[in-house]
Amino acid sequence: MEDKKLIISETEIQKRVKELGTAISNDYGDRPLVMIGILNGAFIFMADLARQITLPVEIDFVRVSSYGDHTYSSGTVSFTKDIELDIAGKDVLLVEDIVDTGRTISRLKEIFADRKPNSLRICTLIDKTERRETDVDIDYHGFRVDHGFLVGYGLDYAEQHRHYPEIHHLLNP
Ligand code: IMP
Numbered sequence: 143m144e145d146k147k148l149i150i151s152e153t154e155i156q157k158r159v160k161e162l163g164t165a166i167s168n169d170y171g172d173r174p175l176v177m178i179g180i181l182n183g184a185f186i187f188m189a190d191l192a193r194q195i196t197l198p199v200e201i202d203f204v205r206v207s208s209y210g211d212h213t214y215s216s217g218t219v220s221f222t223k224d225i226e227l228d229i230a231g232k233d234v235l236l237v238e239d240i241v242d243t244g245r246t247i248s249r250l251k252e253i254f255a256d257r258k259p260n261s262l263r264i265c266t267l268i269d270k271t272e273r274r275e276t277d278v279d280i281d282y283h284g285f286r287v288d289h290g291f292l293v294g295y296g297l298d299y300a301e302q303h304r305h306y307p308e309i310h311h312l313l314n315p
């Protein structure tokens with residue numbers, strides 16, 4: 143039986159997403175921003191965050207498969223869907239649901255850096271620190287948690303639980 147415990151409420155998430163949107167909007171001045179959401183996990187965060195940004199924004203998505211089991215990623219990233227925008231010379235923000243080992247986001251950062259954007263930053267809803275294996279810079283994070291497997295607000299376990307408006311700790315995945 144899957145047991146779960148609420149750790150971040152819908153109200154807390156919405157408040158924090160609004161703060162992030164304000165910070166990001168301030169940091170970029172009037173420069174247009176390309177937001178790249180990493181599917182599937184970032185779809186809800188991306189939708190809410192984008193609506194808190196007051197800059198001109200272009201939106202695109204990438205989908206990667208990172209061969210691993212359901213609770214741990216291998217970091218061998220391959221695209222199952224690439225972005226369609228040309229990001230050369232643009233200010234780009236990668237939007238991720240959760241950074242765990244950091245392998246996925248580090249690899250994506252390398253791949254997109256090769257396409258010569260003007261700038262490339264990372265925004266993750268959750269920065270999960272305990273299993274970090276890379277020293278990738280996370281420019282914006284919603285919440286920092288130490289450990290645990292989280293679901294809800296886009297985060298899944300085997301494609302389930304993504305639709306919850308709040309975030310839970312899955313106790314025995
Ligand atoms: P990383 O490459 O280890 O940083 O893994 C990042 C990816 O693993 C995320 O995009 C998620 O898909 C998945 N992941 C890592 N931790 C969790 C979690 O606690 N809940 C749901 N997915 C997670």
Ligand code: MG
Nearest residue numbers: 181182183239
């Ligand atoms: Mg994911």
